[in-house]
Amino acid sequence: MRRKIPSTTALVSFEAAARHESFTKAAHELSITQGAICRQIASLEEFLSVELFRRSRRGVKLTEAGLSYSRRVAMQLDAVERDTLSVMGQQGANVIELAVVPTFGTQWLIPRLKDFQRQHPEVTVNLTNRTRPFLFADTEFDAAIYFGDADWSGTESHRLMGENPVPVCSPRLLGSRDHFSPQEIAELPLLQQTTRPYAWRQWFNAQHLNIPRDMTGPRYELFSMLSQAAMHDMGIALIPPFLIQRELDESQLVIASPEALSSSKAYYLMIPERKVESASLHAFRDWLIDQSNRYSPCN
Numbered sequence: 145m146r147r148k149i150p151s152t153t154a155l156v157s158f159e160a161a162a163r164h165e166s167f168t169k170a171a172h173e174l175s176i177t178q179g180a181i182c183r184q185i186a187s188l189e190e191f192l193s194v195e196l197f198r199r200s201r202r203g204v205k206l207t208e209a210g211l212s213y214s215r216r217v218a219m220q221l222d223a224v225e226r227d228t229l230s231v232m233g234q235q236g237a238n239v240i241e242l243a244v245v246p247t248f249g250t251q252w253l254i255p256r257l258k259d260f261q262r263q264h265p266e267v268t269v270n271l272t273n274r275t276r277p278f279l280f281a282d283t284e285f286d287a288a289i290y291f292g293d294a295d296w297s298g299t300e301s302h303r304l305m306g307e308n309p310v311p312v313c314s315p316r317l318l319g320s321r322d323h324f325s326p327q328e329i330a331e332l333p334l335l336q337q338t339t340r341p342y343a344w345r346q347w348f349n350a351q352h353l354n355i356p357r358d359m360t361g362p363r364y365e366l367f368s369m370l371s372q373a374a375m376h377d378m379g380i381a382l383i384p385p386f387l388i389q390r391e392l393d394e395s396q397l398v399i400a401s402p403e404a405l406s407s408s409k410a411y412y413l414m415i416p417e418r419k420v421e422s423a424s425l426h427a428f429r430d431w432l433i434d435q436s437n438r439y440s441p442c443n
Contacts, residue, residue: 150187150188150191150192151184151187153184154184154185154187154188154191155188155217155221156174156221157170157174157176157180157181157184157185157188158184158185158188158196158213158214158217159214159217159218159221160173160174160181161181161185161197161204162196162206162210162211162214162217162218163214163218165203165204165205165206166203166204167181167182167185167204185197192213194209194210194213195207195209195210196209196210196213196214197210238266238267238268238424239267239268239269239270240267240268240269240270240286240287240424240425240428241270241272241284241285241286241287242269242270242271242272242285242286242287242288242289242428243272243273243274243278243283243285243287243288243289243290244271244272244273244274244288244289244290245273245274245275245289245290245291245411246273246275246366246368247366247367247368247387248289248291248387248411249271249273249289250368251367251368251386251387251388251389251390252386252387252439253271253289254271256435257269259431259435260428260431260432263427263431264424264427264428264431267424267427267428269428272285274288274290275290275339275365276290277290277292277296277414280298280299280416280418280419281416286415286416286419286422286425287413287414287415287416287419287425287428287429288413288414289304289411289412289413289414289432290411290412290414291307291339291409291410291411291412292409292410292412293408293409294410294412294414296412296414298416298417299414299415299416299417300414300415300416300417300420301412301413301414301415302412302413302414302415302429302432302433303410303411303412304410304411304412304413304432304433304436305386305410305411305436305439306406306407306409306410306411307384307405307407307409307410307411308384308385308404308405308406308407309343309347309382309383309384309385309404309405310382310383310384310385310399310400310401310402310403310404310405311324311329311347311380311381311382311399311400311401311403312371312374312380312381312382312383312385312388312392312397312398312399312400313332313374313377313379313380313381313397313398313400314374314375314376314377314396314397314398315395315396315397315398316377317332317377317379317380317400318398318400323399323400323401323402324380324400324401325401326348326351326353326401326403327353329380329400329401330348330353330355330357330358332379332380333361333362333378333379333380334357334358334360334361334379334380335361335362335364335370335373335374335378335379335380335381336359336360336361336362336363336364337363337364337365337367337370337381337382338363338364338365339365340382341359341363342359343382343405344358344359344382345358345359346405346407347382347403347405350403350405350406351403361379362378362379367383367384367387367388368387370383371383371387371388371391371397374397375391375396375397380400382405383397385399386439411436413429413432413433415429
């Protein structure tokens with residue numbers, strides 16, 4: 145069935161005219177005549193059966209429908225342009241599109257990627273943040289790194305490492321102590337991680353404590369947000385040490401208790417079954433597993 149989509153020329157003309165709210169400026173930008181812009185807008189309005197501009201002697205002004213449509217058209221044209229430039233830039237290139245949970249990507253993976261580039265200069269790895277599983281068939285991703293239980297249909301999983309978060313805080317909050325006792329931690333503001341809502345409860349239970357307020361406190365979506373809050377004396381947070389190694393080395397954060405929270409979940413590299421024979425993904429998989437083993441031999 146034929147798609148009900150206006151001509152690209154009409155959409156480009158409309159987007160430019162809407163952005164400038166001027167047919168004259170749009171014509172100048174696109175290097176065509178004002179009459180051509182008028183005809184393209186008129187044909188688009190006829191196609192939609194919707195008035196996009198109000199015309200007057202003082203010029204043109206977007207209608208409410210025109211304003212709403214222009215925003216959506218602009219977003220879609222931007223996406224098409226990005227995809228086009230991406231394809232043009234990848235001609236002959238060997239590219240891995242990798243979805244990755246944000247803090248793991250920025251704090252652990254990116255600092256090591258130079259080594260992979262050195263070993264495999266022919267392969268480019270592009271990173272995009274994704275926090276939850278998705279359907280590979282609906283995206284352009286070749287693989288994903290995520291935290292969970294490896295229950296992801298249609299994929300091959302490779303365990304990288306566990307989290308094993310520990311309580312951390314600013315050195316000012318810890319003061320002259322070597323560490324806090326679990327009972328002392330229970331009295332401090334508890335910083336919560338949105339995607340790990342039961343983390344503090346599990347940690348206190350492992351210390352044989354039942355703390356009524358273990359799920360109270362401000363919630364942050366990313367570990368990077370948690371670490372910033374902890375560094376600014378807002379409370380104590382449960383964070384995997386490998387995600388805050390620089391902050392620990394620079395004493396911006398300190399380990400408030402040596403008791404780590406163990407979990408059956410871990411970070412996994414997930415490769416869709418249709419991609420498992422890819423030579424570039426084979427190389428990246430082997431390198432990534434080696435890097436995780438070097439960092440945590442008992443992961």
